[in-house]
Amino acid sequence: MAEAVSIGLSPQYDKDEETFLRFLREHTIVQRQTHGTIVDIDRNHEDDEDTMMVPTLEEDDDIRRVPCYLPHLQRIQDRHFYEETGNHAFVIEVPLDELDAWDSVKGKELATKAAQNTVRYLELFAKVVDTLLSTLTSHRDAQTRDAIDILHDQRLQVVQQNQQQQQQQEENNPYQPNNNNNIENENLQEELQQRPDHGVTEEFPPTLMRRYEIRILPRGRNGTLPPFAQQVVPKDRTATATANSLREIRSHAMGHLVTVQGLIVRASHVQPSVAVATYSCDACGAEIYQVVQNAREFMPAVRCPSCKSKHETLHLQTRGSKFVKYQELKLQELPQQVPMGHVPRSMSVYCHGELTRLAQPGNVVTMDGIFLPQRIAESGYRALKAGGPSFDEEMEEQIQEIAQSPDPVSLLASQIAPEIFGLEDIKRALLLQLVGGCTRKLPDGMRIRGDIHICLVGDPGVAKSQLMKHVVQSLAPRSVYTTGKGSSGVGLTAAITRDLSNELALEGGALVLADRGICGIDEFDKMDEADRTAIHEVMEQQTVSIAKAGIVATLNARTAVLAAANPLYGRYHRKKSLSENINLPNSLISRFDLVFLLLDVANIDRDTALARHVTSVHQNCGVNVSDEEEEEKKTIPPHVLREYIARARQHQPVMPPEVAPYVVEAYVTLRQENHRSQKTSNDQTAMTARQLLSILRLSQALARLRFSDYVAREDVDEAIRITNQSKASISDDGDNTRRTSDVTSRIFGIIKDYASQVDSNVIDFKLWEAMALRKGFTTQQLQATLEEYESLNLIHINDSRTQVTIF
Known part of the structure; x- marks a missing residue:
């Protein structure tokens, strides 16, 4: 019997974690200084659209190279919020261009993987950040502690007390339990394993304590939040990400990081969405956690996996759960992107956290997101669908x-x-x-x-x-x-x-x-x-x-x-x-x-x-x-x-x-x-x-x-x-009595009436031209009038064409 040969195509996530950890520790960026301070980025406000003016590197600028992520992570650990952002939230941007600039081999390879499997690498990057944050010393004061911190400390104390009680019971009762109990526990365990757990676990989820968001930016997109808000971008990296139309997104882009452009036709209210649901068991007092991975709906847990109870003993604790802001947008094709006779395509866009409240109906937006299937009841899955003008x-x-x-x-x-x-x-x-x-x-x-x-x-x-x-x-x-x-x-x-x-x-x-x-x-x-x-x-x-x-x-x-x-x-x-x-x-x-x-x-x-x-x-x-x-x-x-x-x-x-x-x-x-x-x-x-x-x-x-x-x-x-x-087209009489005379006669009548008003037979030519144009006549019609009436010796224009004499 031939032995199966395994081809080494499995992803090497451990090596990718090591590469990203090195990137966070080693990567540096260039910042410009003026009189010892960093220059802020200018913003142009045109109506309600903000345009970010990204500074570029000049030879005579006073610049320095500084660590990129380590100071930012220290602020997250200390919860030292950026006052200029206007909100108490941390965002870690990971531009793929920065990975390419850090290492042209390993960094570029990691950037390509992150662009093609974005959901998996978002969690991988967050895991690495959690590891690096645990090594940093916290200078947090009592004022920055909130309910989640207090509940976390209480949970750790409860876990330690349970471990101590379990050790004492084992020391006081060193005998093995009887076989009947073992069989009963095994049957109950098999029954619980057959039930869907829906992400329910007794382990403390890292998502519950994360005070930051991670965003992977596609190639061609520079970071706009700290620390990249003060970055000096090299001139060779000023290219922008290419936006795709809705019809250009195909099934091969599933799970990829894509850039789409469209028109916002609907925006829902911002609502809380469950990120981690926390339950308490009435029977054993244990706390159970359920991680919800950006799902629009989830099945709440009712049975405790700790005490193996068959009854519904779990109750949701909203105070100990984690919620994030959620908003749903509907993106539609731009009119110039829709072929003649076709119906405009649309897609649903789900915004979480600090990406909410950034668009409203009527806005033309270019957005970066993960192209994923959408569940439709009794209809399987539907792919989310999502250009820009060219110039040469x-x-x-x-x-x-x-x-x-x-x-x-x-x-x-x-x-x-x-x-x-x-x-x-x-x-x-x-x-x-x-x-x-x-x-x-x-x-x-x-x-x-x-x-x-x-x-x-x-x-x-x-x-x-x-x-x-x-x-x-x-x-x-x-x-x-x-x-x-x-x-x-x-x-x-x-x-x-x-x-x-x-x-x-x-x-x-x-x-x-x-x-x-x-x-x-x-x-x-x-x-x-x-x-x-x-x-x-x-x-x-x-x-x-x-x-x-x-x-x-x-x-x-x-x-x-x-x-x-x-x-x-x-x-x-x-x-x-x-x-x-x-x-x-x-x-x-x-x-x-x-x-x-x-x-x-x-x-x-x-x-x-x-x-x-x-x-x-x-x-x-x-x-x-x-x-x-x-x-x-x-x-x-x-x-x-x-x-x-x-x-x-x-x-x-x-x-x-x-x-x-x-x-x-x-x-x-x-x-x-x-x-x-x-x-x-x-x-x-x-x-x-x-x-x-x-x-x-x-x-x-x-x-x-x-x-x-x-x-x-x-x-x-x-x-x-x-x-x-416009007024003449409406005001003309039906029998055309006002058009009985030809155009040249009407133009000549304008200057003749004006001459009688001012009691002078010499009129400035520019004045006559302006009066004729106001009446709706063209320059060609005025020229024809001059030639006709000058040939009839009714008017005379001087050689410099500045004055007209009426006889």
Whole structure:
């Protein structure tokens, strides 16, 4: 018979413990000093997101190399808490990059094992830390002792007394017990062994006395807590951990340490979770311990393994048990990670200890965790599922080429739904909505929103939904698309749900999930009145206030609303007002920065151009386009456009002192013109202070697209032009009486009316240009007017093109 050969593939945990013990004792880090003190890390606070600025090693810095873990472990043994952390808890971070830097052979091998079997090595590292802590001298005073310490001392005394009593009994009764008792005890022991113990033991568990948490950080992740909070990281280790999307996590990553990125859609309350359950026996007085390994549920012990009793004699002692903070999160795929037509995937995230209260619904997070199966009743196991944008030099060249072009706004706007004919001003407005204005926080706590709200109203078949879907699903970095009829009030704001522990929890709706993004609401007019009222607060205050089922909370909903509405009567009725056509209250319409009316009006020239464009799109669909044609069309890939928008949003343009008076004058002029037009025509719009803020937001968005930190007069003129185009689309009469004259006549009428007001036939050309742009005309139309009327000898412009004379 052949003898079985054992292959030496078993893990060598003893050697790994020795390696990690050496690492704790020998590893050192570099810290920078200034005048004998260590420089603190700077933090940039941008809204509610903290960005850690990690210092790097420079040649002229005053630095020193210090032990890494031994001083930290001594503080744990002394319970000398770090005041700068703000809580009485110790966290031991073990970055895998530090293991690689300590020993390129053994340390790197141990880091690889820890990344592939994280649960086992977390317990192994904790065991080594417990061993090292026992060798350190404690300088703990009486004030740092708590109930766990007192109970531990009492337990040790009880154990010593029991051992002494047992020794005395053996000395007083040296005779062996009879065989019947031995047989009875053996049968009882076999019966107890057959029962599931669920981790019940008489031994004192080390977890009960641990006052620290251990975190293994993946490669590319630097420590942020003491002692790494003051570490000087070498320049060759500034790379960050690569985040995976939910769909990239497969079964081969089971048990591994993974990094995932997603959107928090639900967060439960922080609750206590049992780490070690302590029981006392009514029969023998023994204390029994049950270690719960981060399980969401466990079976409490009822029978004592010490006295071998068959009755339920164990009772849970909550005072002597150990509880840790527990919170459950639900992580969902980012919109740009979901393939077209697929349902977003989600995963459950279980946070323990000091990892709780770090995220709330609506946050986009990148988290490190252990990929483990999740137990589902009667369904076996389900794997937990959980990217980041890429960047290269070619993209950098394309972005710089766009920014340095003569008109980057027009170039970028032409890339929004290029298959849709016309609608240039609407596409420019949607581009400005993607960029947004600047949110201002005043010293008194008031917050002025920077997001731009747009509403598209019009007849069916004018590409409203197509425009919205392209912006929301293809270009917006964070977005949620929904329909008015398929959304309820709680579906838009927040809902109260019950988790597995039957506790109430908040689950964010569409507006909360689109925080810092765009929320597209189609069929806006078909929403119920009760559901539509929930949007009023979101559009102006950008918060969602909840007071339901005993939960009072305020969630962030800093989102830009893009709505599309159809007329109430099927087609837009020109004799009725806007609110009557779309069945929306004026209080809600006034919250939109721009409202565009799209009508399906028969026009031979426009219909011919539209038909040619549509046939051209279908003719070239799927055909390989040559490089010359692609260069001529200036096609920008969507990922480059998204990166350009992300770059633009990083700028915070301000209004310079020389532009502020110009804005004031323009607003006053618009107010007076609007007051006169409401008296003489059927103007359904009003110029209010909200429109002034809208013009400022549009101006800031235009400055952002230029990568500028200052708003220019040209930005204000373009913002006023877009606002006037929005108002003109609604205010025009149905019979087009205001369009009987052509464009050039209307532009000439502007300067002629102004000349009669000031009683002068010489007008400054820049003034005329600004007035024409404010009315919604373009520079090309103004140039055509100059050429036409100069050829008719009705006007004359000087050689320097600074003054215009009217004859």
